[in-house]
Amino acid sequence: MLSVSYGKTETLNLFSAKIQTPKIDKQADKILKQMSDHLTAMQQFSYKSQGSYEVVDKDKKKEQLTYSSEVFVKRPNKLRVNAKNNNRDAAVYYDGKQFTVLGKNANMYAVAEAPPTLDAALDSARDRFQMDPPGADLIYSNPYKGLMEEATQGQLVGEEVINGKASNHLAFKSKEVDWDIWIQKGSSPVPLRYKIISKNIPARPEFIVNFTDWKQGTGPDFADQQFVFSPPANSKKIPFMRLGDAPTASNTKKK
Amino acid sequence: MKRYKKFAILLAAFFLMLLAAEEILLLAQGIRNQRARMDVRGTSRRTARRVNRRHDYWNGSRGTYGGYYAAPVAAAAVVGATAAAVYSLPSGCTDYNGYYNCGGTYYQPQMQGNEVVYIQVEIDD
Incomplete structure (x- = not known):
């Protein structure tokens, strides 16, 4: 009997631990919310990003890789990304129906049916194709909601200049990552830098991205047709690698 | 009770x-x-x-x-x-119904994230 009541108390403790109020500084919360509202209101926009991230191999050695990309967002259901890495050049298209990734060097592409909204499509890309587009937090329809989902602490660090622009530096903590964001001051509160440290992984690898060229989307670059993929000449259609895929009977080919 | x-x-x-x-x-x-x-x-x-x-x-x-x-x-x-996965194929591979035959070893191209990788597959003769 005793052990059972102990069990019950434990359960209750676990529940109460989960509903602890996060310690988020009011000003930090307000600035993040302003950025989120601004990005939501932009509806269609483009920006450039230059990022670097570290990968840790099994000997806990860190390697730094860089990428640059150009992102076009048209809410509620269109996205186009050009991403470049040392020797890779890829394009991603989401037109509200299909999700396509084109490897330009290999001239190969993979297509999948996609959910009808950008939010759902981003979730789906993560779940089904192991894609975790860096900085994707910021292109959801309500970035604030996603960013704060796991946050346990948050504060305003102070003012800093990023690429010549005055910004507010905010720092947040959550269970798995610590992240910082620099938000432009003034009437256009866009993110200028975003940094994430995966603190539970040995060697605590870091991801950092700088955002530039935030533009309200207008003109032919944002025509619906620009978000629809059409296969380049001589390109080859290939499957996405799915979670758990392995060369088993299912992809063994019979002559 | x-x-x-x-x-x-x-x-x-x-x-x-x-x-x-x-x-x-x-x-x-x-x-x-x-x-x-x-x-x-x-x-x-x-x-x-x-x-x-x-x-x-x-x-x-x-x-x-x-x-x-x-x-x-x-x-x-x-x-x-x-599985054996490679990021590029050796030279001299031939196209084989959507697969690549590289000296008797067959590969299938797949999109991993936004990168093309080649997965070694078994082909039954």
């Missing part, structure tokens, strides 16, 4: 079991993840799926691919799955 007590005990036991099951799953993933390449995360959000513990990069990750499918789904589904 006694019956209510019994019911309450069962209910409490059930919830404890759920908690324990989840922790065991996480533990299993922790062990598995140590074998896998680990990447920094590019998003602060977690994915919708509760068990997702690691994420591959949008940009993939060259050179550290251990032939290990560190997919986050249920641990049991992926443990032990190994």
